[in-house]
Amino acid sequence: MRKFGLIGFPLGHSFSKKYFTEKFQKEGLDDCQFELFEIETADQLKKIISENPSLEGLSVTIPHKQAVIPLFNDLDPACDAIGAVNCIQIKEGKLTGYNTDYIGFKDSLEAWLEGKKVSALVLGTGGASKAVCKALEDLGIEYLSVSRKTTDSSISYEELAGTPELFEKYRLIINCTPLGTYPNTDAMPSIPKEAFSENTLIYDLVYNPAVTKLMQTCLDKGGKAKNGLEMLEGQAEAAWKIWNS
16 A cells, blocks of 8 residues: 655644545545644654655645754755755655645746736745745745744734835735634734735635635735635645656
8 A cells, every 4th residue: 555644733624635535536546545644843754754664755734844854865956945845755765855835836826827927925934935935036026025023034014014005016915824724714914904905916825714814805805815725736736746756
């Protein structure tokens, strides 16, 4: 039996298990299975590998996308630029890290924008945001990162709220935080409601629920919004190609 899986914490509402289980059934891959490995710390990956010798690949989600990097034998060059990993290939006892978030997001955003060039606010500075920022750079889209505290590379939500003119320049808002994810569907990043307009574009990496509070707030003002399901499907298919390469 070929085994694949997902590591992260928590994993109560995983997209990956449902997606790959349905994929295996649809494609008649009876010798494949996908499991969830809920681990609180990245170093527990070693135990997962040793206890599951038939593992050929793993997806990586919050909060381990950066912490797992020192555990690999090899790293795809793109991961150096991104600084995060969300896909692990396991072959002959060796672990190689990849980033398919980049592929899934870049392809999805490019199709959604249909050639439009807009500047973006990137909410969050975790592993997913690093892939997003790299994709924006490669698409030639100017962006500004937003985090809880002002740093050399980002501004704070408080600073953003106090500078309303930024919303005129940065029309695309990309949520790379887990805020709004089920079951905490009433949560959303600290974006003032008056910042939204018919010109606002929201790309929320959250996919459950299908319409987050952030997305709905934008839609109520006449703007456009998209969730992260297409990105997830794209990165999952990219991971499957890597595991079978």
